[in-house]
Structure formats: structure tokens, C-alpha cells
Amino acid sequence: MNKSFKPYPFSAKKYAARIPELQQGVDETRHAVTIVGGGPVGLAVALGLANHGVRSVLIEADDSVCHGSRAICISRRSLEIIERLGALDGFLKTGLPWTGGRSFYRDTEVLHFTMPQDENQKLPPMVNLAQYHIEQYLLDAAQKRADLIDIRWQTRVKSIDSRDDGATLQLTTPDGDYALDTGWVVACDGGRSTIREALGLQLQGTSYEGRYVIVDIELDSERPTERLAYFDPSSNPGSTVLVHKQPDNVWRIDYQLRDGEDADEAVKPENVMPRVQSLLDMMGETGAWSPIWITIYKANALTLERYRHSRVMFAGDAAHLVPIFGVRGANSGIDDADNIAWKLAFVVKGLASDTLLDSYSDERVAATHENLSYGTKSTEFMAPPSFAFELMRTAVLSLAAKHPQVRSLINPRQTSAITYTNSPLNVPDRDAFASGPAPGSVLAECPVTIVEGGHGREAHLTDLAGACFTALCFTEDGNAPATFAVLANALRAGGVQLKTVPLCARLNPQTPGVHAWDHTGRIFERYDAYPGTVYLLRPDGHVLGRWRDAQPRDLEAAITRALSASI
Incomplete structure (x- = not known):
């Protein structure tokens, strides 16, 4: 459910479907890898495979990059990956870097947190960049690798026949249907994954009752870029509000609906705009503003039990749904892409046993459970699931202004680089090390x-x-x-x-x-x-x-x- 009111400062180019040469409705080429879904994760997988010289077909149902801010916070670890994919320049040129944020209880500041940042670091801990920018910069990089990345827009999967030696996809486009044969499928087709549904797989975990309206507005403001959280604010009593500044004078506002509010009514402009105006008044923002996009969000903490199913691999939201609090959604998907790309490339090139792909599932399922544990804690603090949780939160927020020792309980636990502590690939230390990254860790920058x-x-x-x-x-x-x-x-x-x-x-x-x-x-x-x-x-x-x-x-x-x- 979303509403667009005016064009974004960024205008997406529309792309037409591309039909390959067919023989009786069949793509004559057997493709090594087919990626379903052209969002950030699918594009990252394609670019990662291209870095290893492996060709892929990328299928995307839409005709352009997305609309709406969606994922907006890109972590340092994701930026390191994106640099290897050849797309970093756009992220740093357009993105707004930030290092921390503030939380308020009613009208009192109760937390000012800062993410790790020192003279050793090359990249900021986080940049704000709307998903349409993220997709466009990855797409720009992919188009430079057209010899290895075949992007097919306006192409949907109707069905999949998965076998031990590959899969056949039945595809539909505005110009006709055809079948495509492939050695491997990487499903990056989002939370409503067609591939996951076709294989009869279900996400397991917890869905939360709390709902948030997400609003993008255009507002010219000199306020610095930081994460702002308001608990029980005067603009929306009894709820939680999150605010992020984005490039191009676009601001992202997430506010919690009260119990009993009707979702369809809540996203109507006549109900959204007074709440946004009340928030801006509370913040002291007096400039003119206009709405761009409205949608509604419900937090989920869900995952598949395994991310490899024979010749089909799952990544991003197709594999797991992580609450937005702590910005682990898109970042965990980019991590998925980084992990699977090199392993699948080695398998496709005949340099590794396909059991290497089982380690993708082992490592990334463990990473998801770690992300879900933090995301769940943040979600339960943002939107208490019970009266007892709400009492606890009120007590913490009330004490935090004068008692610094309790402020860590408010910390939103932003995403950090995952360590594959129990990876089957790790070589156990035979020597004692007092410091340094252990097997499974990423490099400590310097x-x-x-x-x-x-x-x-x-x-x-x-x-x-x-x-x-x-x-x-x-x-x-x-x-x-x-x-x-x-x-x-x-x-x-x-x-x-x-x-x-x-x-x-x-x-x-x-x-x-x-x-x-x-x-x-x-x-x-x-x-x-x-x-x-x-x-x-x-x-x-x-x-x-x-x-x-x-x-x-x-x-x-x-x-x-x-x-x-x-x-």
C-alpha cells in the first residue's frame, strides 16, 4: 500500500522488456546463473559474479528502479562490499554520512549515541541514501558489465521446475512468454518471493502487531544528518516516531499507529499530513514541505531454515525479513550477495565442490539469527508487544535523563559487520593471538x-x-x-x-x-x-x-x- 504524490528529485529511467532469440518459445541458451529480482541484492549478486568472470541473467518484473525511500541506511561494511562491486563513487557523492543519533522521551533528550569512527577508518559508519539511488548506482555499474550481466526488464516468473541439474523458469513479458533453462537460480525477489512460494517454502519466526506509517516528504532544512527517535512525543502521544534526513531535501518519517487505528484510513493524505505538520512544529521546522510517498510497514522477524534448496539459492528478503530498527534489512541482503557470489562463481567455474554453497546457507542463516536477535530487541523497545514491556520501557525512558547507566537499554544497536564464528570454512587457530581479526571476521581497518x-x-x-x-x-x-x-x-x-x-x-x-x-x-x-x-x-x-x-x-x-x- 503506497501513494506517490509528486516526482522525486531523482527520476527513474524506464526500461523495455528484452526477448532473446527463441526456438518454439524457449530461450535457446542454457544459462549458468539466473537471478530473479533486480533490487539491490540481485544487482549485487550479478556484479559479484561478474567480478569472477561469471555471466548471469537478471530478471526484473518492474520497468525501472523502485519508487519510495524503502531501505535508506547503508553501513560501512556494505560500502566496503559496494566498493568491490565498482559502485562506491555514487554512494559517497550523493549519500549523507552520519555517525550517531539522539532519542527523546516526550520533550527530554535521553540518549545521544555515536557509532565507532576513528582515524583508522576509510568509510563512514553509515550513509543515508534512498533505495532508488542505491538501485540506480548498482544498475549503472551493472550496465558497464553488459558482457557479463544480461538484464531483462518487465519479465516475471510464472513457475519454476527445479531439478538436481538445474531449473527451468517459465517467464512472461508484455511481448510474450518463454522458457529459460539455467544451471543455478538465485532468488532475490523480495518478501513476497514468487520462487519461495513456488517451491512451497515458508518463512518462520515472529510478526509484530505494531504498524508504522512511512512518509517521504520534501523539506529544505539545515538540520544535521542523524538518527532521531521520539518516544511519546507531543505530536503523536503514546507512539514512537523516527526521522532520517536523505539527499535532495527528502526526509523519511516513520510513525507508529495507535492500537485500533485503521490502516487504510491511516495512509490517507488528509490523516497523514496533520501528523507530519505536528511533528515538524515540535521539531521547530518552519519551512514549506510537501508529501512525496506514503506506505505502511509491519515489523517481521522471519527466516527460512535453509537458504539453499538444491539448485535454488535464496538471498535478501526472499530468505529473511528483518525489522527495520537497526537498519539490518538491505545491509544483510548485501552481505548475502557478497557471500554467495564468490562461492557460486567458484562452483560454476568448476573450481569448487557445490558443497561450498552449503556454507553460504550455514553462515548466512547464523548471521540472520544474530540480526534478528538485535532487531527483535529494538522492535520490542520501539513498539512494546505487551503491557509488561511497555512498563519496562516507560521506566527506562523516565530514568535515562538523569541516570546514564540505563541509557544503553535505549541504544538502537545499529548493524555491524558479522563474524562467521562457527563457519565450517574457518581454519582454527593453532597459534595464540592476543588480538587481531579471528577466522570468520572481517578486516580491522587501518x-x-x-x-x-x-x-x-x-x-x-x-x-x-x-x-x-x-x-x-x-x-x-x-x-x-x-x-x-x-x-x-x-x-x-x-x-x-x-x-x-x-x-x-x-x-x-x-x-x-x-x-x-x-x-x-x-x-x-x-x-x-x-x-x-x-x-x-x-x-x-x-x-x-x-x-x-x-x-x-x-x-x-x-x-x-x-x-x-x-x-
């Missing part, structure tokens, strides 16, 4: 200087990882053992890329080749590393294993084990 030919340029650790396995080799002078180069060449001959990056504690301009210098003097300490230490990264940037005195056989065994069926 500035470095990349040195080549005696010249250096500023960079960060995350710049060193690529769409391949990467070995960060801690050295004294930037010279990694020659045996690692021998291993990299041997793996390359078998189709597996291993990038070795020497990290040196002291600058030696005479060191040949490319290496990274720890010019801040912080990396060795943060990673509890000494010359000889190696951190081995997966293609998605998570640590696969680490060793104090690594030998080529350690790295080879870790990679071979991950790609084989013996995990």
Missing part, C-alpha cells in the same frame, strides 16, 4: 602506504583485498618469501587466484615489487603480528585462517579444504 617502484600512495587495508584469496604477509622489509609466489603460480595454473601482499614494519624504498608499509605503526600491534605472520582472506574479505609462522602448505591446505567437499 591506513597503509602502498609502495611501488619507490613511490608511495595512501590507502587502507581493505584496499589490499581483491575478488580472490589474499594473503597479508607481515614482513620486516616488504619481501615476502619466494615460496609464496611459487604457491600463487601453482594455484593460478589450476584456475584459483591467490594474491600475496607483503606488509612491512619499516619503509625500504629499494624493496622490489608492490608492498604495503605500516606507516602509522598500528597494524602490527592491532593484528598481534610479527615478521612471518600471515592472515589469509577469502574473496569476500573474511579471514579464512592466520598463522604465526605460515608456510605455503598452510595456505594451500586452507584453500583446498574450503573449496573441496571435505569441510
